Amino acid sequence: MGRTADYSDQSCSIAATLEVIGDPWTLLVIRDAFKGISRFEQWQERLGVARNVLASRLKTLVAHGVLEARQYSARPPRNEYVLTQKGKDLADVLVTMHAWGSKHLYGDMEAGVVFKHIPCGQQLKPRVACDCCGEIVKRSDIEMIVLQDRPTVGEILSRDEAA
Template sequence: MRRTSFANWPCSVARTMDLLGDWWTPLVLREAFYGIRRFGDFQRELGIARNTLSERLRRLVEAGLMEKHVYETQPLRHEYLLTESGRDFHNVILAMTSWGDRWLAGEAGTPVVTRHASCGHDAHADVVCSHCRQPMEWADVTPRPGPGYPAQLLNRPDVRRRFHLDGAQDPAASERPADTEA
């Protein structure tokens, strides 16, 4: 069965999900962040089938998130190292962890805490504006087409509604807090 590809959609969420493809891929990356590098160690830590792990590692190497390096020649064995792109995915894992800790942690509390070495405190990820450093919350952001959005799609009514290009009211505006400035 062939799955639908989102690789060429004009949406970074869709493209990222196309790369991830399933629940095993982020877990393989999580283990890599924990320091796992070798096939057998990934398999043992995750309890994942060999063929599934082989496919996930192949996909991560092809996508440029990991590199495959020989660590033994007789027999030939490889380890998988995070690339710059792969290390940058850590922020995605931290954001997922932060959400899961808030909404899915049981009464005992969060299962894993993240220690920030720079300040020595346990911390969680916050998404902040790269310009003003204020938290970016759903009620305070508006999506709009960027320079990579296909120009031919901008005339479609559904796209114009999504980005409020006709001055249409944001359907979620009624759920957002009103502006309190005078």
């Protein structure tokens, strides 16, 4: 393609998030990171993704601070990649996406990967709750508000490219 597709003239944290994790394969890389995968070769084998693409994805995830490259061998230089706090916070996104696919695509059948909620021992069916009042959020309780003159995705993301 080209996927020159950048959303950088918008001002929306959904669009910004997509700039970071919206590339093909990226979210699956992160999913496997949650499973404990941390080395190039493991991702490559499990996903079957092209090596150059994988290298590029890991690089941008590190640049955005989702993964941290940790050198475990000095010479030859060998990295492993582990989730940062920022990366671990993507769990919510994975969980809700999993729930949607599970319900609407797999028809509540169990797919090859499931989440378990350890405290209650059941398979996790996530519901979104409001942190402020603690209530479960129904869809009709949500209003989307559009504000004017907020910083664009481009402005936001150019900062951590400076690093």
